[in-house]
Amino acid sequence: MSDLSLDHLKPDFTGATLASSIAARLRMAIMEGELAPGAKLRLEDLRSQYQVSLSPLREALSRLSMDGLIEVAEQKGYRVAPVSLENYEEITCLRIELESMALEKSIANGDDAWESALVGAFHRLHKLERQRTDGAPIDAWELAHREFHNTLISASRMPLLLKMCGTLHDLSDRYRRILLRTRSFDGGVDEEHRRIMDAALARNTEKATELLKQHVERTAANVLVLLRQRVEEESAEKKAAQGRVGKAVRR
Amino acid sequence: MSDLSLDHLKPDFTGATLASSIAARLRMAIMEGELAPGAKLRLEDLRSQYQVSLSPLREALSRLSMDGLIEVAEQKGYRVAPVSLENYEEITCLRIELESMALEKSIANGDDAWESALVGAFHRLHKLERQRTDGAPIDAWELAHREFHNTLISASRMPLLLKMCGTLHDLSDRYRRILLRTRSFDGGVDEEHRRIMDAALARNTEKATELLKQHVERTAANVLVLLRQRVEEESAEKKAAQGRVGKAVRR
DNA sequence: TTAATTAAAATAATCGATTATTTGTATGAG
DNA sequence: CTCATACAAATAATCGATTATTTTAATTAA
Known part of the structure; x- marks a missing residue:
């Protein structure tokens, strides 16, 4: 009945490929906010965290980027899609x-x-x-x-x-x-x-x-x-931070 | 003015990364029908044709799959999206x-x-x-x-x-x-x-x-x-082919 | 002849190491 | 002090080789 795959939401990570397993875990972490919006995703960190090589990791990140959960900047890296x-x-x-x-x-x-x-x-x-x-x-x-x-x-x-x-x-x-x-x-x-x-x-x-x-x-x-x-909170914080920098520079 | 990137349609392949360059070339080949709808894409063939390693190739294929130009079947491989x-x-x-x-x-x-x-x-x-x-x-x-x-x-x-x-x-x-x-x-x-x-x-x-x-x-x-x-032509061909097989089997 | 089984070949997925690019920092000139 | 430059560290991208899986072909039994 369902044309739309729900696999990536299932709690078991026994996906056929490592890439899909990592993608599922990353997806869940992003959906729950465990990986915060806008957070930088360093490949080396993820690699050691999930104990995989770069190939399946990149594959997983690519897939999440097509769902709009991750943003990719060529040669710059990946980040969790920001919220606005x-x-x-x-x-x-x-x-x-x-x-x-x-x-x-x-x-x-x-x-x-x-x-x-x-x-x-x-x-x-x-x-x-x-x-x-x-x-x-x-x-x-x-x-x-x-x-x-x-x-x-x-x-x-x-x-x-x-x-x-x-x-x-x-x-x-x-x-x-x-x-x-x-x-x-x-x-x-x-x-x-x-x-x-x-x-x-x-x-x-x-x-x-x-x-x-x-x-x-x-x-x-x-x-x-x-x-x-x-x-609003965030823009307030930003202003406060800018104020501090301004003072520091001034003296 | 344009939020929608048109880079992948430009004829020069001087993309920052190899992956994006390959993606652009594959995209063009698919759009023009040079790579026929439904065609199987063997990684080894593409690898030798474009003279690149598997990593950027997979990256490129992933990107095309998110535009619906390529279908991915886990552990089975990639194929050009069929037409219907x-x-x-x-x-x-x-x-x-x-x-x-x-x-x-x-x-x-x-x-x-x-x-x-x-x-x-x-x-x-x-x-x-x-x-x-x-x-x-x-x-x-x-x-x-x-x-x-x-x-x-x-x-x-x-x-x-x-x-x-x-x-x-x-x-x-x-x-x-x-x-x-x-x-x-x-x-x-x-x-x-x-x-x-x-x-x-x-x-x-x-x-x-x-x-x-x-x-x-x-x-x-x-x-x-x-x-x-x-x-219609294709379904006719298919029937004809089935007919031939049937005869061959029969004798 | 068909169906099931297995071995071999083809193909996809992954790894660890290497190369290229960017980012951060320090140094020096204006 | 500010800007620019160059160097060093961090990070992303790529490669060639290895491992795992699927597909194909051959073989045998029903």
Whole structure:
């Protein structure tokens, strides 16, 4: 059912190649913010940390760069993709446009298998949602959440579009996971998912896309509050640092 | 003005790294159909052909895979992305949606610099258009054409969207260049470009996006005629081959 | 004849060492 | 003191050889 590979989110690193295993581990570290946005990635450090040679490491970094999680500067090196207000707003805007389009096609084309896959994906997510208050299985929830959104649009018969939506979902998730780290249980999300599913199953395209849009926008609004705070803090720090340098130079 | 790098389309291969140089050369070979869709890419062959080691070669292939020009199968190898009716239809559909969105934003945000860049890009394209009957500078036209479409949407302030549009443009171009290889002069295209530019400069969003849509669809229709032929021929050949095998087995 | 099994060849993935480039630091001239 | 230059250290890019995996071909049994 799923055209969009979810392999890189699975917790086991038994990928066929070393490169894919390293890519998965790096991806997780970046998604969780363990590797901070904008951080420089020195090849030698990574090499010794993951105990691999340069070849698979470069391969892994290349792959992450194509998902927009890493920036590459020729001859200069790699760094974790920085975060910014503009970037998150663009990601959100594109998610709404592209996922809506995909959902519309999916509703038009979805068959019985799609319907049951959707019900199943929601069920799994719903169960994890209730367990989410006791912290532990956050990764499982992230995975189920991604899978639910992916299943929604999986009948669209547009593999490229699905890929784009998956990439945008990941980019968006990084912001959410970094900024909403200490997140409290939010029953509203679960209900939103259910209503989107219901509208999709009822083949009510208008309603489904509208609900999806609201769902994405509401999450984005929560993230944006904290992101704005963080950006302001950082620019304040920067100014303070510049002030100190100015004084030092002056004397 | 241009957020979207066009470096990889320039004819000089003086890229900073070997990997990017190889990537550019491979890209050109694929875009021109010199490396046929679906063709297997053996590392050893490429290595000896381009006189490089495996490291930069893999790096180059990774980069092309992220543009969808190459497919990677772990432990199995690389192949040139195959072509299909469905794939081309999806590319066209996405181009229309995404370029329209980008054009809309670009018209909303475009300043004086954007306007003059657009006029300049059209001028360069227009001059090459008239020379195009005498075959030679086809690459120059392709580059100017890409640059015109890119400039149209360059004021959208959405770098990710620009990147997606550029990628889709390349994918679309491969089909056009492979199938419309012996293309005769088409004055209509030039006129279409001019009308799109005029509508954009007049800030007529509705008209500009509609004209852009028609422009993309008209080109796509031309390609699709030949693509359908080709697909039919291939399936016929396949049947014939199967027939032969069947006979051989039978006797 | 077909299907399963195994050995050999071809091919992809990885490694450790080498080369090229950039970055940081110190020195000296204006 | 500032800017420029040159040197040294750090880092990225590349290479040639090695290891692991897949594909092909040959062989045998059903």
